[in-house]
Amino acid sequence: MRYNYGKGWRLQYMTQDEIRVRFAPSPTGPFHIGGARSALFNWLLARKMGGKLILRIEDTDLERSTKESEENIKEALKWLGMTWDEGIDIGGEYGPYRQTERLDIYQKYTEELLAKGLAYHCYCTDEELEKDRQQQMANGETPHYLGRCSHLTKESEAKFIAEGRKPTVRFRVPPNQQIVFTDLVRGTVSFESNGVGDFVIVKSDGIPVYNYAVVIDDALMKMTHVIRAEEHLSNTPRQLLIYDALGFKRPEFGHISLILGKDRTKMSKRHGATSVQQYRDLGYLPEALVNFLALLGWSPVGEQEIFSLEELIQAFSMDRVAKNPAVFDVDKLNYINATYIKQASPECVLELALPHLQAAGYVDGTLTAEKRAWLMEVMTAVKEHLSYGAQVVDHVDIFFNEDVQFESEEAAEVLRDEDASQVIEVFKEKMAALETVDAASVKKVLKSIVKELKLGGKKVYMPLRVAMTGKMHGPDLDHIIPIIGREKVMARINATMAKM
RNA sequence: GGCCCUAUGGUCGAGAGGUUUAAGACGCCGCCCUCUCAAGGCGGAGGCAGGGGUUCAAUUCCCCUUAGGGCUACCA
Structure with a gap:
């Protein structure tokens, strides 16, 4: 089990x-x-x-x-x-749902605790508290409130009030108690009440503290399960004490x-x-x-x-x-x-990518329907390469930048290959003869060049890729070409070859 | 410091005393596919923190140590 x-x-x-x-x-x-x-x-x-x-x-x-x-x-x-x-926003039977709007509710319970002696006013100053804390830590004890104000006489309380001290309300923690509960993810968890110490439930400005308000809210809002982060596990005994003191039913807890x-x-x-x-x-x-x-x-x-x-x-x-x-x-x-x-659909990918395309200056705020359609094709070509939207800028420059720059000497070298210029000439001819330029027709063209010139695919594809993008890598050529468009592809190739 | 929680490869994690030769995924490495990079397919390396118990048998239950985290507030 x-x-x-x-x-x-x-x-x-x-x-x-x-x-x-x-x-x-x-x-x-x-x-x-x-x-x-x-x-x-x-x-x-x-x-x-x-x-x-x-x-x-x-x-x-x-x-x-x-x-x-x-x-x-x-x-x-x-x-x-x-x-x-x-x-x-949507309300409900147990509202209000913002704690600052529930102050009167907390106050009612605070008065109840005070009246029953389960809580008391504390007039200690920050300095006093801090001093106690230091000393206890030095003694190797769990720092907790010493209870200085836990049994104040009417006279001394009146004196503090006269001094203008604003009190906090502290919960009176019962001594020598085992606080045990069954956590949905951790099983049985237990604490000693002696390690807790009377804690503040209402600040001196009258605002309740988390550990207090959370209990009243969860109880009043009829929570059956409290699933929350583990950082709250050590707070749970404090909250349990309040559930018991107020006679509330404890919910199930699960600390993830x-x-x-x-x-x-x-x-x-x-x-x-x-x-x-x-x-x-x-x-x-x-x-x-x-x-x-x-x-x-x-x-x-x-x-x-x-x-x-x-x-x-x-x-x-x-x-x-x-x-x-x-x-x-x-x-x-x-x-x-x-x-x-x-x-995801190209539309969806475009939505993720658009802010980054804009930030990079590839597109401006207004998109024509035509531009949008074109961008979706770009997205289709690059989406396999994306882990998240912002990465789009690393992949799209080949579609936007008409001025081809070699990414490396290695890339330039590809065009110096003996067969490169012939491949490019044939490609230009075949492209010019094409009726419609799409992935299928381009693929046919590229394959026919491989076949006719009796060259390896690499010798055909790489020079073309470098000539039109300047890069050694990228999406499939037959996808890139229709997106860039025949005219621009030709222009890029001519410009690149002129530089050689 | 005290209290509480946690502990399986680099990471998320399966595992509920013998069914384990310890799942699966990410990452890493290799191969295939391929014009390239990815993607995809196939394969590989890599782990029960340490020490004591309990038991015929412990990754699994108990204890201790160690490590990490949380709480210890007039923060949540």
Whole structure:
């Protein structure tokens, strides 16, 4: 058995009315790829089980939260193809879905905790707290609040208030308790309450802290499963204590491991692109990114690796989520994206590539229908070579640049071959005689030259390739030629030969 | 420092005590195809972190060590 509770939980929840899961990001910066994966697993679980996905915004960090980040998250989720059933924008039975709009709700529970003596006001200053922390660390103890304000007399409390101190609210952690829960991906996890220490649940400005608000929201919003990143695992005991103190039913927890960079530390900017937006801007396809993310920490039963969204939903299950952290492997992402690009329509590839073609100055903002059609042919020729959209600029100069430059001395050498000029002469004649110039007719021409001149294919193709592109490599010649067009091909060849 | 999580090739990972000669994929190397580069096809190299147990049998269960990560905030 992989987990000591077996697979029963799945049955248990299949018979329940509905699964309710949430994705609850804090809008404090670019939408991280790890957040996208958390969202994905929740979304997949909800869709698989016919449940609901709730999108809640955890914006209690007033300094760092921005509306812009929130928009960013929504856009990214939509782009990736994930939709939510309740939450910001669309509302629902358990709203509001933005924590700063729920302050009155939290306050009600805070008063309850205070009244029951399960929480208390703390007037300690940052300096005092920091001093305690230093000392405990020096003593080799788990730093935690010493409880200085836990039993304040009315007099001293009045004195602090008179001094103008703004209190925080601390949760009174019961001593000598074992906090145990069963994690969907990790099995039984246990903590000692003694290691926790009374923690702040409401800041001195009256705003609740994450560990507190999250519990009230998840409970009130009737979450059945909390699937989130492993960084929250160590916070879970604190949250469990609050569930119990408030008499809430505990949901199931599942902590999925973190996504690491190449050096096995948490993914950060120095590992390259870390936000969903960056991958979109680089010209990755949302389906490919989702496919890749799904495989990072989850594995399907069979050997299939390329999954559509629908197939992922069918195949997904929480009991195949891995416990160990996963290194983000761009090579594999590129491979997956490349396979999606190969299957994609020219229109779709053009869409990925267009911003990069524009940035490189190959095309300007306005595209005529004719130009667009031509670009699609170019895309068809190069899409086999692309891992992502931005790479297009490495492959298209041969279609845009009429001034042929040899990429190397080796290339120039090809045209000095004894048979080169004859090949080119024959090619020009045959091309001129052609009624329609397309891949099939060009291919016929090229083959006939090989045959008639009794030369190897290399001796025929390479001089022509170099004469019209200056390069030794590129897409198939019979594809390139119709795209460049007969006139320009001729002009290029003539110009190149004149230089010899 | 304390607490918690994790440990199969370079990477993602299958594996649920004997079915393993340890899947599959990416990457790497070679061959084929081919005008070239890709793509595609075929093949190859490469791994159970170390040490103790438990057991007739351990990659699989337990313990320790080591390594990595997370938490330890009036961040989330």
